[in-house]
């Protein structure tokens with residue numbers, strides 16, 4: 001069994017405890033022992049990695065991932081990428097996420113029916129490198145809703161960007177098809193979105209009968225429902241129907257907050273706020289000036305979202321990083337910006353932000369007892385980081401500062417770079 005001993009590291013274990021100097025022994029794919037000194041670890045035959053004071057922390061989890069978003073500025077730009085190129089794109093992006101320190105990702109919808117499933121299967125069978133991955137369906141929407149990218153003058157196709165349903169029966173058909181493909185979750189677009197002006201963020205168009213049909217099938221197969229839910233009504237609809245993962249949750253009222261709090265041991269909220277900020281302040285190269293974004297409703301939503309998410313955080317509702325990276329204005333692998341946003345706008349401490357990417361990550365990946373923190377017996381998903389993320393969260397999105405990435409006991413980004421770097425510093 002292959003063993004690796006990290007010595008001389010600052011252990012930031014993901015639980016919320018303050019970092020401490022110590023050593024971590026990995027055997028096979030698990031953390032065997034965490035200790036304050038390496039002497040006690042007796043690492044017979046282990047490869048020794050001298051961290052030279054670098055931070056060792058759990059691999060991070062992206063809670064709202066779209067590998068198949070291809071850095072376009074529009075949904076149509078994603079949808080029209082030919083299938084063959086799209087498969088290769090997903091493989092490339094999966095590798096990049098892993099090397100950037102995202103050792104787990106929760107798929108939150110893909111752009112063609114089987115892109116997520118095929119990517120997950122290729123990762124799990126060792127064909128391509130990538131994070132632990134939960135594969136999503138396409139977005140399921142109602143006609144005219146977010147994700148309906150069919151053109152009015154063309155015949156109604158079976159698949160557009162999202163899958164359009166018009167009844168509980170059509171919902172059941174769509175959900176069963178994705179379950180047949182092997183998805184881990186079914187994504188329902190319960191609210192609209194300011195990205196699509198004909199179905200803005202505060203609209204809530206899917207019927208309860210349609211959501212109930214979807215969740216009935218999801219439960220029968222032991223899978224999970226996730227929702228695009230920006231409006232307060234769609235958050236409540238998610239909770240009424242047993243959806244575990246709620247994306248966005250920008251708008252709230254006291255009833256939705258009470259319902260979220262009552263379900264806080266079951267529910268995860270991944271707001272994906274980067275896209276709102278990017279639309280407001282960083283999207284001018286793609287024709288969206290600040291004034292245009294305000295007119296589209298983004299400022300109204302941003303103000304509501306800060307208030308809603310701060311209230312959720314105060315009530316102990318789990319808020320996780322990630323979401324809607326993969327557009328031109330939110331390029332892939334800048335995802336750790338979310339941790340900075342959580343501190344700056346939602347009232348989290350840096351430690352709480354780290355915990356949202358690690359401890360909560362293991363929980364949303366459905367492995368709460370073996371993933372997400374540095375602890376004896378847990379899966380060996382680890383990052384070696386140059387510096388102190390608690391003092392400066394932005395180092396987590398700087399590839400030069402991510403010195404090594406280990407997933408399942410194997411290096412995805414080699415620590416050889418560390419030795420070389422240390423040697424260069426010494427020279």
Ligand SMILES: [Zn+2]
Nearest residue numbers: 064108323324
């Ligand atoms: Zn999304």
